[in-house]
Amino acid sequence: xxxxxxxxxxxxxTRLRILSLLSKGALCVCEIEQILSxxxxxxxxxxxxxxxxxxxxxxxRALYVYYKMNDDTLAEFPFLKDFIFMELNKIEKxxxxxxxxxxxxxxxxxxxxxxxxxxxxxx
Amino acid sequence: xxxxxxxxxxxxxTRLRILSLLSKGALCVCEIEQILSxxxxxxxxxxxxxxxxxxxxxxxRALYVYYKMNDDTLAEFPFLKDFIFMELNKIEKxxxxxxxxxxxxxxxxxxxxxxxxxxxxxx
DNA sequence: ATATTATATGAGTAAAAGCGAATATAGTAA
DNA sequence: TTACTATATTCGCTTTTACTCATATAATAT
Numbered sequence: 001x002x003x004x005x006x007x008x009x010x011x012x013x014t015r016l017r018i019l020s021l022l023s024k025g026a027l028c029v030c031e032i033e034q035i036l037s038x039x040x041x042x043x044x045x046x047x048x049x050x051x052x053x054x055x056x057x058x059x060x061r062a063l064y065v066y067y068k069m070n071d072d073t074l075a076e077f078p079f080l081k082d083f084i085f086m087e088l089n090k091i092e093k094x095x096x097x098x099x100x101x102x103x104x105x106x107x108x109x110x111x112x113x114x115x116x117x118x119x120x121x122x123x
Numbered sequence: 124x125x126x127x128x129x130x131x132x133x134x135x136x137t138r139l140r141i142l143s144l145l146s147k148g149a150l151c152v153c154e155i156e157q158i159l160s161x162x163x164x165x166x167x168x169x170x171x172x173x174x175x176x177x178x179x180x181x182x183x184r185a186l187y188v189y190y191k192m193n194d195d196t197l198a199e200f201p202f203l204k205d206f207i208f209m210e211l212n213k214i215e216k217x218x219x220x221x222x223x224x225x226x227x228x229x230x231x232x233x234x235x236x237x238x239x240x241x242x243x244x245x246x
Numbered sequence: 247a248t249a250t251t252a253t254a255t256g257a258g259t260a261a262a263a264g265c266g267a268a269t270a271t272a273g274t275a276a
Numbered sequence: 277t278t279a280c281t282a283t284a285t286t287c288g289c290t291t292t293t294a295c296t297c298a299t300a301t302a303a304t305a306t
Binding site: 251253255256257258261264272275 | 292297305
């Protein structure tokens with residue numbers, strides 16, 4: 001993996017917010033959209049950049065694509081583990097996102113009914 | 124220090140090359156220019172971005188401004204130490220730069236005569 | 247088969263970042 | 277003082293990046 005590309009991928013606030021969420025476990029695109037309040041196309045593009053850099057992987061299940069951290073890359077560059085798991089969640093914006101993530105998880109809402117529950121997570 | 128700004132500052136190849144040099148010790152602007160073969164205005168701008176992010180500090184001595192790592196920030200974010208001192212110098216471009224740095228150091232040339240020795244370091 | 251849905255991608259636009267040349271600034275040296 | 281030098285900054289330009297809207301794709305469901 002190209003470290004320069006990795007660092008470029010990490011040089012964007014939205015992508016850092018996505019990684020912060022994924023540090024807590026796999027999520028599908030529609031979940032990331034809702035939790036971060038970004039639009040679908042945007043989410044998809046940022047996820048693609050993170051994938052190209054090798055930071056995340058994805059797996060398609062039915063209609064949904066689940067993204068998660070790429071452990072191989074984390075193993076190759078130990079500082080990334082430290083950064084993503086120890087530092088990222090100290091950033092204020094990421095803290096707020098993680099609260100929204102918890103709210104989503106504890107709500108029992110699944111991907112399938114997310115479209116009907118729009119807005120319930122923002123704030 | 125704002126971690127998002129730090130990561131943005133790290134998302135640029137030229138700035139990574141500069142940090143790679145500074146990981147070996149303080150250098151003044153004219154030395155960085157010569158070793159990396161970038162122009163003066165460019166060097167100054169990138170150094171400014173790294174400074175604003177808190178990654179480096181500078182000290183003026185006579186006409187020269189010497190830049191060096193900011194140890195406070197490295198202490199605040201330990202992953203940065205690992206990244207800068209362990210990973211950066213594995214990047215091919217940085218390896219080449221570090222060879223040019225060694226060549227410069229062992230040449231005995233100082234800042235004062237750099238302008239007369241232009242080009243001697245490139246390649 | 248058709249309809250629906252989640253995701254990816256294309257096209258156009260806007261914003262940001264990087265660069266080179268020229269100029270400004272601040273310090274040194276004579 | 278004046279001349280010189282290293283660095284910072286401004287300007288105009290180019291390239292890159294991020295964003296939105298619309299469309300395409302692929303899978304599911306009926």
